[in-house]
Amino acid sequence: MAAFDIQSEVSDKKQSSQEVSCEANGKSESKICTQYIGTDYSYKHQIVWKNVIGFLILHLFMLWGVYIVVTGGIQFRTFVWTFFVMYIAAEGVTIGAHRLYTHKTFKASPLLRAVLIIMQTMAGQNSMFIWCRDHRLHHRYSDTDADPHNAKRGFFFCHMGWLMTKKHPYVIELGKKIDMSDLQADWMVMFQKKYYYHLYILFAILIPVAVPVYYFNEPWLESFLVAYMARYILSLHGTWTVNSLAHLYGTRPYDKNLQPVESWFVSLLSQGEGWHNYHHAFPWDYKAAELSTHLNASAIYIEFFEKIGLATDLKKASPEMIRNRIKRAGDGTHFEFGIEEERSAVKALGPLHPLNPSYTSTLPDPEATLRIEGLPLYHEKDILNCNSVTVRRNVGSTK
Template identity: 70%
Template sequence: MTTKDFAPVSSDGARENNIVDTLIESTMVKNPHVPARVIGTDYTYRRKIVWKNAIGFLILHILAVWGFFIFVRGGVSLKTLLWISVILFLSGEGVTIGAHRLYSHKSFSATPLLRAFLLLCHTIAGQNSMYIWCRDHRLHHRYSDTDADPHNSKRGFFFSHIGWLMSRKHPYVLEMGKRIDMSDLEADWMVMFQKKYYYPLYVIFALFIPVWVPIQYFGETFWNSLLVCYFFRYCYQLNGTWLVNSAAHLYGTRPYDKNFQPVESWFVSLLCFGEGWHNYHHAFPWDYKTAELPTHINISAVVIRMLEKIRLAYDLKTAPPEMVAERIMRTGDGTHHVFGNEEAKAAVTAIGPLHPLNPSYTTKHKPL
């Protein structure tokens, strides 16, 4: 059970996430309602709002803010705060380790016991079934930041953060989503079981148990537990995940490939267990670390290696250092902490706190 250097092959047999190839290839869609053209971003396209979704998210966030004020004013016990922290950690790893690094990218292998546990944790996170999450994410990598990307960041922060869930999918998302190879997940009975029974599983594990435990064992009132342990906790985690789609595609440096929209963001990595090193991840999506450095603000990578030590995870895939260095020198924006140059680093403007390996949120690069 060792970490392996791995060549970049995507889930459908082609090199994954090469946006340059994506933008120049002649990928014509067969849907008669979609014009046959190379996929980019059509800024004249107007999306239709799905009002039930928009109103639902508004209500969800209002109740989450209510829960937040109860939280900051000490309206729940220390035991409940510890309970929330455990739920946030487990459900967060269900997304980052389970849905993202294992099931979407197959960057390592897992025993049936670990796969079942990660599916459970992912259910607690409440971000749709594993099957749908992975399909959308594979589509995102295949057509990153184009109209076929479910949360195309070229549409701006709000759309890539939450707006994509409030509007009808672009025809390209629907068409290209049907072409994503999901045969590996379709052959996994546990994934398909969760997909089939997702909603009752969600009610039990994401809503009932997180709210019931503090009421039963910690003396919380029903409303305090519901508002803090469900609405606040759920919204906090949702927005953390959404920041990977929005902030980590817009505000940061591109030391590995300046042709990619995704950026490096230590802030997003801090909130999302290491998912913010996004320029690296889009350059080397098969790497279990989703980052060049294995331990730098990357809790999920540390956890995966711990799981490897106890033989629950194995065949960890990683990009060889020489491949990473070559990519930095060939396509990077010059801001890399080792292989960068002073001129490129001097061109960086900072908004917010600085960080030695990710010096800013924004750069002076022209928008892609």
């Protein structure tokens, strides 16, 4: 996602993020009638208690599995197998669901697409189709009420609370308008969508649990708690840090008008997904970062796939495009084109180091208001030709 460095056209207007009643064809029906979407803080999300209880049970099983690991209740080779499954499942999300299918940052051969779909199934984060739909919605309406995990609602909500509440009406209504025709035309994606739960049981539960049982002689219970429960929930939290930490704690060297930030810590956890200010500025770049060599294993893997002929047409922003964006909209913290005063305008709880999860800029957070059509998803040429975003900056901002 990207935004322009301009003052809001609606700073003197009330930001309406509430669903209103419209007259259509002589009947009153619930529709989105506002021209702009921001965050309506008076809206209260309704808790879905069965989801809350479900997450509580899953986390208790996860803690049981972690206890087994730290007390030596499994063999080392079972631990290695579990880590391997967790790692490749995470790459199925990062490379497959995110960079390939959501943002179309490169093209993949049928073999690579099939492998990535299997890996993404192992992660247990819903089908490829639904994952991509929600993530496209997140980019088009990032950090507004139409964003499924709106970071303006606070850390817990954007980390996992959004999965425990009913979706905001804007998420439901605008989610239906996201163009998914490319995925609907992909028979592999639709096959996985149709048989997702069958495939999930096979690839996410049975195979990961059965390998330690049949090859390492682990008991079924210990294998289930470690190779499935602990692995699954811990990997979810790793993904969720991209929605939470990488939207709240860090710097904005590429576009200070975007809520997402650069987070070393999240990049370390997620194989390169924490360079989030860059990613939202240039969502079509296969690296999801300016550099592929700095805490960005996923970009290195994509480059390897290109070398062996499994990936083609890797898209990336040119150095000139990046430099222009930094100078036009950056917060001054860029490692090369930044300003020392702005680079030092950071704080943290504990050691003042970028790997500290709380390392963050002291500059004011942006407050964005988007037009109803939202933001483009794929290429800067679309952004330069649209007028879909307005940005309201906090009073007293030094930028």
